[in-house]
Amino acid sequence: MKMCMSKNNGAGRIRTGTALTAFVILSLAATEALAQSKDAEPSTLKANADMAASLPFGDTAAFQDAQRGFIATLPGDVVPGSNGKPSFSPKDYSFIDKDDAPKTVNPSLWRQARLNAIHGLFKVIDRVYQVRGYDISNMTIIEGDTGIIIIDTLRVAETARAALDLYYQNRPRKPVVAVIYTHSHVDHFGGVKGVIDDNDVHDGKVQVIAPDHFMDYAVAENVVAGNAMNRRAQFQMGGLLARNNRGMVDAGLGKAVARGTTTLIAPTTLIKNVDESHTIDGVQIDFHLVPDTEAPSEMVMYFPQFKMIDAAELVTQNLHQLYTLRGAEVRDGRMWSHNLDEILQRWGYKADALIAQHHWPTWEAERIVDFLKKQRDLYKFINDQSLRLLNQGYTPTEIAETLKLPQSLAANWYTRGYYGTLSHNAKAVYQKYLGWYDGNPADLSPLPRAENARKLIAYMGGADAVISKAREDFKAGEYRWVATVMNDVVFADPQNQAARNLEADALEQLGYQSEAATWRNEYLVGAMELRSGVPAIPPNGLNPDMLKAIPLDLLFDFMGIHVNAAKAEGKKITLNWNFTDINEKFVINLENSALTQSAGREDPSADASLTLTRATFDKVLMKKDTFFGDDVKISGDPQKIRDLLATFDEFSPAFPIMEPLGPAH
Numbered sequence: 001m002k003m004c005m006s007k008n009n010g011a012g013r014i015r016t017g018t019a020l021t022a023f024v025i026l027s028l029a030a031t032e033a034l035a036q037s038k039d040a041e042p043s044t045l046k047a048n049a050d051m052a053a054s055l056p057f058g059d060t061a062a063f064q065d066a067q068r069g070f071i072a073t074l075p076g077d078v079v080p081g082s083n084g085k086p087s088f089s090p091k092d093y094s095f096i097d098k099d100d101a102p103k104t105v106n107p108s109l110w111r112q113a114r115l116n117a118i119h120g121l122f123k124v125i126d127r128v129y130q131v132r133g134y135d136i137s138n139m140t141i142i143e144g145d146t147g148i149i150i151i152d153t154l155r156v157a158e159t160a161r162a163a164l165d166l167y168y169q170n171r172p173r174k175p176v177v178a179v180i181y182t183h184s185h186v187d188h189f190g191g192v193k194g195v196i197d198d199n200d201v202h203d204g205k206v207q208v209i210a211p212d213h214f215m216d217y218a219v220a221e222n223v224v225a226g227n228a229m230n231r232r233a234q235f236q237m238g239g240l241l242a243r244n245n246r247g248m249v250d251a252g253l254g255k256a257v258a259r260g261t262t263t264l265i266a267p268t269t270l271i272k273n274v275d276e277s278h279t280i281d282g283v284q285i286d287f288h289l290v291p292d293t294e295a296p297s298e299m300v301m302y303f304p305q306f307k308m309i310d311a312a313e314l315v316t317q318n319l320h321q322l323y324t325l326r327g328a329e330v331r332d333g334r335m336w337s338h339n340l341d342e343i344l345q346r347w348g349y350k351a352d353a354l355i356a357q358h359h360w361p362t363w364e365a366e367r368i369v370d371f372l373k374k375q376r377d378l379y380k381f382i383n384d385q386s387l388r389l390l391n392q393g394y395t396p397t398e399i400a401e402t403l404k405l406p407q408s409l410a411a412n413w414y415t416r417g418y419y420g421t422l423s424h425n426a427k428a429v430y431q432k433y434l435g436w437y438d439g440n441p442a443d444l445s446p447l448p449r450a451e452n453a454r455k456l457i458a459y460m461g462g463a464d465a466v467i468s469k470a471r472e473d474f475k476a477g478e479y480r481w482v483a484t485v486m487n488d489v490v491f492a493d494p495q496n497q498a499a500r501n502l503e504a505d506a507l508e509q510l511g512y513q514s515e516a517a518t519w520r521n522e523y524l525v526g527a528m529e530l531r532s533g534v535p536a537i538p539p540n541g542l543n544p545d546m547l548k549a550i551p552l553d554l555l556f557d558f559m560g561i562h563v564n565a566a567k568a569e570g571k572k573i574t575l576n577w578n579f580t581d582i583n584e585k586f587v588i589n590l591e592n593s594a595l596t597q598s599a600g601r602e603d604p605s606a607d608a609s610l611t612l613t614r615a616t617f618d619k620v621l622m623k624k625d626t627f628f629g630d631d632v633k634i635s636g637d638p639q640k641i642r643d644l645l646a647t648f649d650e651f652s653p654a655f656p657i658m659e660p661l662g663p664a665h
Helices: 028-036 042-053 061-065 107-116 157-170 198-202 214-220 226-237 334-352 365-390 396-402 422-434 449-459 465-477 481-490 497-513 517-532 544-549 554-561 612-623 638-645
Strands: 070-072 122-123 128-132 139-143 149-150 176-180 207-211 268-272 274-278 285-289 298-302 309-311 353-355 573-579 584-591 594-599 609-613 631-636
Touching: 042 107, 042 465, 061 107, 061 465, 070 157, 122 157, 122 353, 128 157, 128 353, 139 157, 139 298, 207 274, 214 544, 285 334, 298 334, 309 422, 334 365, 334 422, 353 365, 353 449, 365 396, 365 517, 396 422, 396 609, 422 584, 422 631, 449 481, 465 497, 481 497, 497 517, 517 584, 554 584, 554 594, 554 612, 573 638, 609 612
Parallel strands: 149 176, 176 207, 207 268, 309 353, 573 609
Antiparallel strands: 070 122, 122 128, 128 139, 139 149, 274 285, 285 298, 298 309, 573 584, 584 594, 609 631
16 A cells, blocks of 8 residues: 655654664664653652552562462573564563662552562462463463463463463473463464464364454454554553663553564354353363453453462453553443452352462452452442542543542552553543533634644743743642643644753653553653654554454455545545455445445446455555556456555554644645
8 A cells, every 4th residue: 555654743853763663672762762861850759758658568468479389480581582682571670679669660650560570480279370471461371181271372472482481391291272362452362373373273283262252353453543552552551661760660460561473363162152161171161251341352261170260351450441541442340340240259259269361369269359349349439430420510630630549449559550540540431421522612623732732822921931930830840730831832833842851851750650650651751752752663564363364344444544535535436356265245435535345246337356365465455465466367447446546545653642743634
């Protein structure tokens, strides 16, 4: 597809050079930002000290749980990558080795970062093991009668392979007989080809089990809005930040996201009923579907012979997200709470162990029951109290400022907001029920942000006057306001370096104060890009395994998203598509600047017809072939195909966030 790269109004801000993987490689921009980073201001020192005084740091039970059953770590503590750089390296976080938090890290977050830094192979109970700390998620390994069952395969094949190797270095080398995907997020299935291959599945040696509709959601989330999600995830996960006390210390839900090869093997068995029981290699597993909670396709499990619950990602050792900052559909706090109660009532009172696919386990029925109750009530509290306030007319910002957890919830480490926060989860509830509009007509059609900023700064006396006042507020610790008003100056004039620097300084202090790893990363990446520009980031491309799994109707819709309305103005193009290997036909029609499709038919009056295989179509989308090669037969007018392709935009993986994009085109 020929596409139009978006421009950055801050001239020269997008740096050239070798493009590096967005999540993990420390870029030139990060190095420059590190050199420009500041120490904690007095207001930050006080905020963090007040936080430390309010929490029960004498409670060290989580450290005992996180280290319980430890067996071994990988030799050298490095997961090799495919390009000479580590896929994951716990050594990057060796600086997190002291009890006391540094001045530039919230003390509560520092505690979570230390817990997430504990890594290796762990025994949970007899025949149940976990590999933790080599990706953002966990791999769980169940020992069957003749082989092993792997629950979730981490995010990339490199870390999954290393996790399985670590297990085999310390346990009998039994074959993998089944892989279970708990849900449709990539950090739980992307490493599958590190532990099995397509031939194992094709030959019936391994079954792959997943919840109903797994494939629909596993691929859709990563395609339709994938470019924007990937860019925003760079802020949420902090992958481009330096690993040190002034940079990325944690991801909240786990230590960090690994880099490498994302893979996918389609399930051979789908759990379709709400409750199903299967015996796999002598191990009984009671499956329970929990859709539309943390993921749209998800399931939890109970193992009667082990008295163990695997709660997938419905429980974690922190507050999760009803809205993820990278962007996704809002999750239902009411259903999340309801399903946690289901787990509690069905299994909680008789379980000896509770594991999840992030963080560390909880043992003993009394502790498990208390843990499940608190997590259940946490999401119900956020849901109900947000709805109570919105029904009184409060707006999302007002609700977020008002809500406070009751002390009975706030005093537990595993309900703290290291990943999700009370603030942005409350706003998520508002969005789910009422959408973006707050009901005030003044907010119905405001000026675009840059234009609004220019007029606002002019009304306030101009940039110099605003910056002068903001510097005084910065000294007073009013970092939220300083970040807001300096952002307006930057949007009014992206070249105003004084405003960029002051906004970066304010964001940095907010990051140092943030209990949530996600918020810290967001603030510090924002500061980095204000100071050093947007790092060079490679195009995301389409993943081959994901691409094979995407149905053609979704792929044609994906093509439609690339149509630039202005370029398509006045064009009318109809094309027939005949896929010979899968016996499918489509007609696509470009008219009124919209690309529509119709499956299972052929239009005799089409401008052109293409006959090809699905594999060739996929190669073209991955830019490894063209529609005009030997593998595509074209009848009719080939120029019409070129005309269609000429309307397509390409999505920049490095679009600006901290400054204006420029006019949409």
